[in-house]
Amino acid sequence: MRIGAHVDATDPLAEAKARGADVIQFFLADPQGWKAPKPREDAGALRDSDVDIYIHSPYVINVATGNNRIRIPSRKLLLAHARAAAEVGAKGLIVHGGHVNAGDDIESGFDNWRKAFAYAEAEGGFPVPVLIENTAGGDNACARRFDMLARLWAALDGYEVGLCLDTCHAFAGGEDLVGIVDRVKGITGRIDLIHANGSKGGFDSGQDRHENFLRGEIDPELISEVVSSSGAPAVCETPGSAEDQAADIAYLRERLP
Template sequence: MRIGAHVDSTDPLAEASARAAEAVQFFLSDPQGWKAPKPRADADRLRAAEVDLYVHAPYVINVATLNNRIRIPSRKLLLAHAQAAAAIGAKGLIVHGGHVSAGDDPAVGFDNWRKTFAYAADSGGFGVPVLIENTAGGDNACARRLDALARLWDALGDHEVGFCLDTCHAHAGGEDLLGLVDRVKAITGRIDLVHANNSKGAFNSGQDRHDNLGGGTIDPDLVVAVIRGADAPVVVETPGGVDGQGADIAFLRERLGTEIRTA
């Protein structure tokens, strides 16, 4: 089980070393912007690293929306990030599930996800596993509650798609962590990555506010149980930089009985 953290993108491998992390996740461009990622000068070094790399797509991407001025650029930007992630040897590209607007037909949003994967296939494919992440808020979200996630997976049935389970998002989104892994796998058949985060917000608050594992409103034992059940790589997206994330990684490694497997 590889354990790592979301880090600054300037020198991800140095950030991994500082945290004794076996994996890192980072952005390839402004997470709140629409610019496509540029080729990285350190691409060869990243590809050769023993540290596992994950890329998080920008938050602005929403391929589910019925708004053409957002949906179409979102498809193009998602594909650009996937291709850039593949160029550095990333193991996956994480993207939020998105949402439709109030009053819109959710079925169209799920079908827009299908069209996104069809668009990528027509363009030569993503080139890297795309991991859809559950989200914390929004009554019209495509991946907040498990009933919506089931409809999304039904729409994507003809395409290979992965899943990233965020513990903060699940808790704040109103899904009990106890037994959650089994309920998710009954829908998706897989969990490819766990975002191990505590939550500043209360259960079902809809608040996407991460906390360190020893703080927040989630019993840390539940986070550990989710990780054990998922049996997937882990990334903490917790505050506190090197010290805060390093402590969270050490906590998980101690509780899970794992050892560092990279220099």
């Protein structure tokens, strides 16, 4: 099984080596900004590397919202990042599930997700798999509670869409990690990537605050069980130094078949 970490984008292959990572995830642009990614000089090296590459889209993207000044730029930026991810040989592009504004019908968020995929299809399609990630907080979120995730997947029926399961987000979002892989696969039919994270916040706290495995509120054995039973590659988005992340990677490797 392939295990790795989220790393700085300056020299991601060097960061992978420092952690002994099989997989790396990084941003192609400012995660808090709206600028499209620029071509990378190391694109060829990334494509040719034995390290698996995943790209995380900017946090500002929210294709579910009814606010057109956010929704329309979001779907355009998502497609731009998917195209840039293909240039570096990425196996997938991760994007958060998004939310609607307070007072808006959550069904409109699911329909806006459908429109985002329809828009991309009309523009030639996403060149890499788009992996929707479950989120930790918000009462108007499209992918916090798994009953909402099921409605989102129903809205996207007919489109090729993948799932990234984040252990911190699930725990802080109020979803029990025991048996979570079977529950998620019962909804989506797939798990493409695990974000293997401990949690600073407690169960159902709604706090998106990652922690290293041995310091957080989640039993670390549960995290390794999720990774093992999923059969998917795992990315540690845990805090600290390369050594801290390497310790989390090693923890998983010691416990995986």
